[in-house]
Amino acid sequence: ATNSSSVSAIKKRGTIKIAVFGDLQPYGWVTKSGKRTGYDVYLARQIGKDLGVKVKFVQVNADSRVDALKSNKVDLVLANFTVTPQRKKQVSFAKPYMKVSVGVLSKKSNPITKASQLKGKKVIVTKGTTAEQYFTEHSNGVTLQKYDSKTQQFNALKNGRASALADDNSYLFAWVKKHPTYTVGIKKIGTESEISPAVKKGNKSLLNWTNKEITKLNKKGFFTTDYNKNLKPYFGSDVKPSDIIITNNK
Amino acid sequence: MAEKLLTVSHLVKNYGRQEVLHDINFTVEKGSVTVLLGPSGSGKSTTIRCLNGLEDFHSGEIQFKDQVIKPGFKKWQSVRQDIGMVFQSYDLFPNRTVIDNILLGPLKVQKRSKDEALAQARHLLKEVQLSDYENAYPRQLSGGQKQRIAIVRALALNPEFMLFDEVTASLDPEMVRGVLEVIEGLARQKMTMLVVTHEMNFAKQIADKVLFLENGKIVEESAGHEFFDHPKTQRAQEFLNSMDF
Amino acid sequence: MAEKLLTVSHLVKNYGRQEVLHDINFTVEKGSVTVLLGPSGSGKSTTIRCLNGLEDFHSGEIQFKDQVIKPGFKKWQSVRQDIGMVFQSYDLFPNRTVIDNILLGPLKVQKRSKDEALAQARHLLKEVQLSDYENAYPRQLSGGQKQRIAIVRALALNPEFMLFDEVTASLDPEMVRGVLEVIEGLARQKMTMLVVTHEMNFAKQIADKVLFLENGKIVEESAGHEFFDHPKTQRAQEFLNSMDF
Amino acid sequence: MDWSIVQQGIPTYEKAFLLTLKLSFEGILGAIIVGLIVSFVRYFKVPGLQRILGAYVELSRNTPLLIQLFFIYYAFPEIGFKISAQASGIVGLIFLGGSYMAASFDGGLNGVPKIQVESGRAIGLTDWQLARYVVLPQGLSLSIPAIAANVIFLIKETSIFTVIAIPELTNTALDQIGMLYDTNEALFSLVVGYAIILIPLSILLTWLERRTRRGTFGN
Amino acid sequence: MAHSGINILFEGRNMVRLLGGLWISAKIAAIAIVVGLVLGIVLGALRTLHNPLLRAILRLYLEFFRVIPTVVLLFLFYYILPQNFNINMGAESVATLVFALWFAAEMSDIVRGGIISVSPHQVDSGKAIGLNRLQLYYYVLLPQSIQLMIPATINLVSRVIKTTSLLLLISVMDVINVGQQIIEANGQRYENGSFWVYGFIFILYFILCYPLSLWARHLERKELVNANG
Ligand SMILES: Nc1ncnc2c1ncn2[C@@H]1O[C@H](COP(=O)(O)OP(=O)(O)OP(=O)(O)O)[C@@H](O)[C@H]1O
Numbered sequence A: 001a002t003n004s005s006s007v008s009a010i011k012k013r014g015t016i017k018i019a020v021f022g023d024l025q026p027y028g029w030v031t032k033s034g035k036r037t038g039y040d041v042y043l044a045r046q047i048g049k050d051l052g053v054k055v056k057f058v059q060v061n062a063d064s065r066v067d068a069l070k071s072n073k074v075d076l077v078l079a080n081f082t083v084t085p086q087r088k089k090q091v092s093f094a095k096p097y098m099k100v101s102v103g104v105l106s107k108k109s110n111p112i113t114k115a116s117q118l119k120g121k122k123v124i125v126t127k128g129t130t131a132e133q134y135f136t137e138h139s140n141g142v143t144l145q146k147y148d149s150k151t152q153q154f155n156a157l158k159n160g161r162a163s164a165l166a167d168d169n170s171y172l173f174a175w176v177k178k179h180p181t182y183t184v185g186i187k188k189i190g191t192e193s194e195i196s197p198a199v200k201k202g203n204k205s206l207l208n209w210t211n212k213e214i215t216k217l218n219k220k221g222f223f224t225t226d227y228n229k230n231l232k233p234y235f236g237s238d239v240k241p242s243d244i245i246i247t248n249n250k
Numbered sequence B, C: 001m002a003e004k005l006l007t008v009s010h011l012v013k014n015y016g017r018q019e020v021l022h023d024i025n026f027t028v029e030k031g032s033v034t035v036l037l038g039p040s041g042s043g044k045s046t047t048i049r050c051l052n053g054l055e056d057f058h059s060g061e062i063q064f065k066d067q068v069i070k071p072g073f074k075k076w077q078s079v080r081q082d083i084g085m086v087f088q089s090y091d092l093f094p095n096r097t098v099i100d101n102i103l104l105g106p107l108k109v110q111k112r113s114k115d116e117a118l119a120q121a122r123h124l125l126k127e128v129q130l131s132d133y134e135n136a137y138p139r140q141l142s143g144g145q146k147q148r149i150a151i152v153r154a155l156a157l158n159p160e161f162m163l164f165d166e167v168t169a170s171l172d173p174e175m176v177r178g179v180l181e182v183i184e185g186l187a188r189q190k191m192t193m194l195v196v197t198h199e200m201n202f203a204k205q206i207a208d209k210v211l212f213l214e215n216g217k218i219v220e221e222s223a224g225h226e227f228f229d230h231p232k233t234q235r236a237q238e239f240l241n242s243m244d245f
Numbered sequence D: 001m002d003w004s005i006v007q008q009g010i011p012t013y014e015k016a017f018l019l020t021l022k023l024s025f026e027g028i029l030g031a032i033i034v035g036l037i038v039s040f041v042r043y044f045k046v047p048g049l050q051r052i053l054g055a056y057v058e059l060s061r062n063t064p065l066l067i068q069l070f071f072i073y074y075a076f077p078e079i080g081f082k083i084s085a086q087a088s089g090i091v092g093l094i095f096l097g098g099s100y101m102a103a104s105f106d107g108g109l110n111g112v113p114k115i116q117v118e119s120g121r122a123i124g125l126t127d128w129q130l131a132r133y134v135v136l137p138q139g140l141s142l143s144i145p146a147i148a149a150n151v152i153f154l155i156k157e158t159s160i161f162t163v164i165a166i167p168e169l170t171n172t173a174l175d176q177i178g179m180l181y182d183t184n185e186a187l188f189s190l191v192v193g194y195a196i197i198l199i200p201l202s203i204l205l206t207w208l209e210r211r212t213r214r215g216t217f218g219n
Numbered sequence E: 001m002a003h004s005g006i007n008i009l010f011e012g013r014n015m016v017r018l019l020g021g022l023w024i025s026a027k028i029a030a031i032a033i034v035v036g037l038v039l040g041i042v043l044g045a046l047r048t049l050h051n052p053l054l055r056a057i058l059r060l061y062l063e064f065f066r067v068i069p070t071v072v073l074l075f076l077f078y079y080i081l082p083q084n085f086n087i088n089m090g091a092e093s094v095a096t097l098v099f100a101l102w103f104a105a106e107m108s109d110i111v112r113g114g115i116i117s118v119s120p121h122q123v124d125s126g127k128a129i130g131l132n133r134l135q136l137y138y139y140v141l142l143p144q145s146i147q148l149m150i151p152a153t154i155n156l157v158s159r160v161i162k163t164t165s166l167l168l169l170i171s172v173m174d175v176i177n178v179g180q181q182i183i184e185a186n187g188q189r190y191e192n193g194s195f196w197v198y199g200f201i202f203i204l205y206f207i208l209c210y211p212l213s214l215w216a217r218h219l220e221r222k223e224l225v226n227a228n229g
């Protein structure tokens, strides 16, 4: 079959289908007036503009990002997609535009600051995230509760269904700012990873285009603008831009 | 005159707004057979069902033995032990064997001893020639056999009065005779009975008294043979004509 | 001898492994009434149903007019227009009015003109005294009325041969006469008929020929009166005894 | 499809399978009990209770299990009422299943011919004896096919438990898809898991239906 | 506290968005029901024919859709079809297809049940006046079984509507998905927002399904009266 997600096919179609989150403030979410917004969404709109096509957003959950590409539901994933070796086998990642580690969120009144404290405790994750991956590989006696969506996982934490929640530290920073009774007790667990746009395996044309686009945007300082506009207001003062974004992309 | 077992006075019965029995009066003497005749819908079943409380009635009264029964009467349950009833449709309990059908009343209602009730049940089964079917389930019986068991089930409570509502109407023609013979046997034993039937030859042979009902009224009451040989009303005459082709 | 309309030779019919008709042979003469008698389960209905293809048969052959019918015969649909049948259970289509029931065959099967078929239907309705019920639904009719309509529905196709399978068996006794009178009327008009009935008086009166069936075999074949007055076999004698109480 | 992946997953799916069975069993048992209570209350026309249970039945039948679960699991704790995920699942299944079971029992009890009740009365049975010896045994056996159909329906509904993070079959498969991207293998194991439970039940159901239609339960 | 939470529904365009989500669910259900109804009637009628092969195939079709939970069907169709057969459909089309096929399967069983419950005497007497197979279905079997089928069909319709709640699992922007967006975006301002949002969705579904349930009950009661009368 021909590549229906190649740059020329997209241009011909006049729309690009991009997978984003809908419930992950401040990366991909929907305002009360129904408008999609966030760091990833901002990037997605820019990509659409630079391609000269309309953007059609497809809202995904973490566990459906790979299949959304594989089954041609989307051309590009911009949903806080962390690059991992397993995922590299399934999809092609472009150059990274963010960095991230797994963090652990807990109640301020009963903070968890060391991995050893998690032993025998329940920890909330979202299916298909790097956090789930990490704790599946380094279980250390942790019981995982696996949810489908971000809404569900934070809801469950608020309801006290587990003692901690593990996810990318970048969202956790944002979340605790709005929920001051919680803290990101462990800021980094495991190694630091990168977040990249992803395309279907073998879609060279869109991959190359995206790589060039990221380099170009970097030169223009796009990501700093994006950070200041979409992320900064959500983070506490202890988070620096360099903790999150990658600006020296070669 | 013989002793009266049942007296029905001014019985009125409504279904909703429709009055289906208007001022019914009759008596039943102990040891006699009364046959209730009348066209379809004339109120025969309704009359019989009022007599053992399956239907409430609106006004009038029923005297059964010493018991005076008025509308709203509550103690049917004890009265029913003295009044056996057999219906047109097969009504054995399909989930119980023949013997369990028969013993349910004697054991659970009358609290009689198992041995005694069983002995009587077997005796009755023998009389209707169905001893072999003690442990059969109703579905294994023919229609005629079912109706004979239904009669035994009613008799097992030792009732003083039996009601039969077209008990052969659902049967294959060949099965009818066996059932009627059982009822005839009871008549010979001087069981008091009220019988609704469409079998005219049988009615003629068995009736001490005939009540002819039409539109919820008793329009003729005669001694048995008299009714068949010399019906008084024209309507009864027509009815008899229509019954034998 | 009169012309033969139907000849059945060596007809054998199985239900699964059970053979229910064994080597049935008989003929039906044009304009005659043949009555099929026999105990329940002897195969009367099965015989009749084979004659218009409601049941397949196993071996043997049926000759109807010029048509020779062997097992696996496919063109029943055209044959059936010449053979009317009326069943025991009320079988009018409950979702259609009386007149629609009657006209379905003439209009949809025989593709006759509406005017002509309607005129004939009204004529037939008048003959069975049900002109007033043209637009009634079956549920508004009594059992006897339904059966008379069913007969009309069959006649509306102008069949040369009519089959009746215990058409009065589900009726209230008072309704029976009206239906039998209609069949009698047809006999007087020399309609060829094969009739299964349990009404012995009627059978006696109407039968030109009687076939007595038992266990899937014709055990006796006689002229009408002869059968009732002097049955040849003991089994037929017993059967006749059991039928009149 | 990679069979070695399927094989590796067997122990995980076995656990999920057993959990699905356990939750189904407990939920269905509860639903049957609730159904019986509701049905009896309606059959014997218990005043007051009849109305309350009527409202329950309407709420239960006319809303999706998913929302019922969201409510029990995510929303109720916000107003101070919290139970575990598995308990929420079971409660949800009972809440939903109770009304379906009640309808099946109703069908059975109302299917007992009136003549049966009358002939019980005619031999002098009390209301309670009538229920015990006549209406219940016949009514319950008449409701069996409908109950079996509900059992199948409710077992399938347990797949929705995935939204409250219960590691039953569906949750396990979605997890495998999300984390390891073995979509084909995961869906295969999932379908096999349900098939092992449901195909025998479905065959049983067909048999029960045929049996009832043939009237072997009847007179 | 309860006072403030309910306002989450009236904040911004939240109400309109929720209703928009409901509209998508309703649209998918409606198309699936219409398509499934037609297909189901045809398949149901075919299942009453005495063709063993056809019956086996249609039976298998029914069992497949009856045994496999709808969530799983949605995933199967959403992921497997495009990857293995190179058919590409949007989430909404996949959902519509799955619901239509599922509806048709269940409907075929209702239709078959209705048809075979028409008394065999009716078939006999239809044949006896010479009707052919097609005429038999058209004039006798279908019209007589429709009354029996309607209540069960209404129940099935209400099941389909309720099952649209699963659409969120395949990324359709249905009412629940929208609800989650709202809860997430407003979570910190309304601590018990999820109670009110889920409560509102609960009521929306109830409003859609309750009239159907009343209607089905009414018809069932009418049928009971007809059967006795
Ligand atoms: N449950 C009921 N509700 C309303 N009307 C009824 C009911 N049962 C009987 N009727 C009416 O009461 C009248 C008397 O009916 P009943 O059954 O007593 O007649 P019957 O003489 O026994 O007739 P049949 O010979 O057909 O059994 C009829 O007009 C009938 O329509």
Ligand SMILES: Nc1ncnc2c1ncn2[C@@H]1O[C@H](COP(=O)(O)OP(=O)(O)OP(=O)(O)O)[C@@H](O)[C@H]1O
Residues within 6 Å of the ligand: C015, C020, C038, C039, C040, C041, C042, C043, C044, C045, C046, C047
């Ligand atoms: N569909 C069937 N399947 C199997 N056996 C059948 C079937 N129909 C009839 N039989 C059997 O065939 C035999 C003949 O039945 P049939 O109905 O022809 O008898 P009948 O003489 O018409 O009896 P009745 O007077 O009761 O109507 C019986 O033994 C019956 O059990």
Ligand SMILES: [Mg+2]
Residues within 6 Å of the ligand: B044, B045, B046, B165, B166
């Ligand atoms: Mg009566």
Ligand SMILES: [Mg+2]
Residues within 6 Å of the ligand: C044, C045, C046, C165, C166
């Ligand atoms: Mg017969």
